[in-house]
């Protein structure tokens with residue numbers, strides 16, 4: 167990238183010398199760029215790289231920040247970390263030093279946490295003071311509710327109060343059932359043996375645990391001290407993040423945070439937009455707020471759409487426009503949307519692969535990728551899948567592929583090795599075992615995978631032996647045993663039809679008989695994940711049906727497509743396929759948003775506000791143009807909000823970069839207005855142009871700014 171010329175606003179931020187600074191700005195206004203330049207500038211002024219810490223929320227944001235640091239020619243030694251990774255590292259160090267107990271087991275997925283969730287539910291149900299009005303179900307849905315509540319209570323630090331306050335008072339205050347709070351308390355007792363000693367930890371425990379240790383053993387621990395801590399995407403901070411940041415900042419630390427309230431997409435873990443305002447100022451008294459007024463990324467037309475969506479002004483300083491184009495597709499035609507997306511990409515690239523590298527197709531969820539990947543493969547368009555697995559490798563698809571391998575009349579025609587790569591055959595064994603709820607040890611599972619990988623025809627033996635045997639009948643729930651028996655019956659039945667039925671028909675039969683959507687619910691704690699899996703299964707079946715191929719032909723086609731996909735994904739210049747959530751902080755010249763249908767985006771089962779913000783994040787990733795794809799008849803309701811039929815936006819006015827912002831208390835706003843100050847709706851601050859005499863506004867300016 168060419169070196170950028172920093173604006174006066176950016177220079178003012180970078181030159182900030184006080185202890186704490188907060189920047190709020192719309193998408194693409196240069197927050198990350200300016201923070202990276204800030205760090206580079208401090209380093210050039212003599213602050214060692216090791217004294218600088220950059221904190222972000224996701225590995226994807228970490229990647230973006232490192233890139234911006236390189237652009238700012240900052241040294242490699244600057245640490246960029248997620249809060250969770252930092253907390254894990256600190257906990258590890260304290261364990262090594264013997265300050266805290268070393269036994270904590272890390273549970274890396276909601277599924278892995280499920281037994282503990284169920285145990286807490288059971289314990290709470292059996293307690294003498296159990297809430298008679300509460301339903302202590304041992305179901306996936308209930309586990310999800312508990313898990314979400316735990317993440318939120320931890321993120322907001324309300325869980326700590328459970329030890330000190332009684333459930334009834336707290337339940338009233340937090341507007342939660344007393345039974346649910348009691349389960350959360352049980353769970354925390356199972357987990358936290360004593361201060362500094364944890365039986366197990368999930369991702370949402372890491373930051374609150376590190377904070378607890380810091381607060382409880384503060385006198386024995388010397389936390390790492392930094393000269394500068396940079397907090398990007400600060401709008402996603404919850405109370406635990408904010409307190410950890412406060413603890414890490416020593417008296418000499420400069421804390422610089424930036425964010426955009428309209429981009430909060432982590433409400434589920436208690437993200438609190440107040441940290442973009444009054445709560446931040448409470449933690450870091452004397453915080454200075456400085457603005458970045460306009461988006462460098464999104465031109466006026468896209469800016470006007472963003473403003474219409476959010477109800478908040480969106481200024482642009484991009485020299486060119488970012489047009490927004492809407493294409494309709496026929497929802498009755500199976501792959502129409504994916505075909506139109508592929509055609510657009512082909513037209514954009516016009517044979518130049520480099521263009522593709524600056525294009526992204528952003529999805530609401532990974533389950534939407536099947537038709538798209540197939541179209542890209544057919545059209546020979548190189549692509550990369552970011553943040554989720556290509557559909558060939560997803561657990562539900564591996565399970566269906568395993569099922570097809572079981573029911574084919576194998577052995578005679580060719581080896582199974584030809585039907586799928588060895589690594590996939592192993593993964594299929596694991597996926598089948600997962601869906602069937604097999605409780606084999608890791609060692610036994612690995613052995614089964616190895617034998618099937620050595621001789622893939624053994625998949626049949628695996629199925630006959632393990633899937634049908636019932637040696638864990640005593641522990642397995644009866645519904646699961648019934649499901650396994652049904653699976654065995656479906657497989658036997660389908661083996662009889664292998665010569666006559668198409669692969670699509672077989673899969674549709676299996677999905678209906680085995681109620682695969684419900685089976686997915688058994689596996690996933692989060693309803694959202696289970697729904698995505700169910701939709702992905704539907705997508706795969708629709709694809710198989712659309713090919714009309716018999717089983718062997720379909721397996722051949724699948725294998726060829728997978729080979730082609732692997733080779734396309736190896737190319738250097740390729741289109742990015744990602745979810746809107748994973749696209750946060752990134753940008754591309756062309757952004758395509760497919761499947762903007764009613765019921766898809768926004769998903770009516772998700773929080774409406776968060777879905778709108780997710781849509782805002784997705785659309786504001788575009789620099790050059792944004793392409794929207796909506797079905798005829800039932801488009802996403804966000805499209806109407808965008809007011810796409812307004813006349814074209816005028817070219818961007820020059821960046822209002824030279825505004826001088828004032829700190830005017832609410833009671834003095836009329837006085838400021840009378841003197842000529844103007845209101846900036848984005849920054850929610852009063853400002854004056856440089857042409858006005860600053861002396862008249864001195865009381866609202868920082869020291870040194872009034873001259």
Ligand SMILES: Nc1ncnc2c1ncn2[C@@H]1O[C@H](COP(=O)(O)OP(=O)(O)OP(=O)(O)O)[C@@H](O)[C@H]1O
Nearest residue numbers: 170171172173193194195196197198199462463751
């Ligand atoms: N002074 C400048 N002149 C020109 N372009 C700039 C300038 N500062 C930043 N940019 C460009 O603006 C674009 C957006 O920058 P950046 O990603 O830092 O914005 P952001 O506010 O962090 O965005 P988001 O809110 O989406 O995370 C990038 O392409 C960046 O290179």
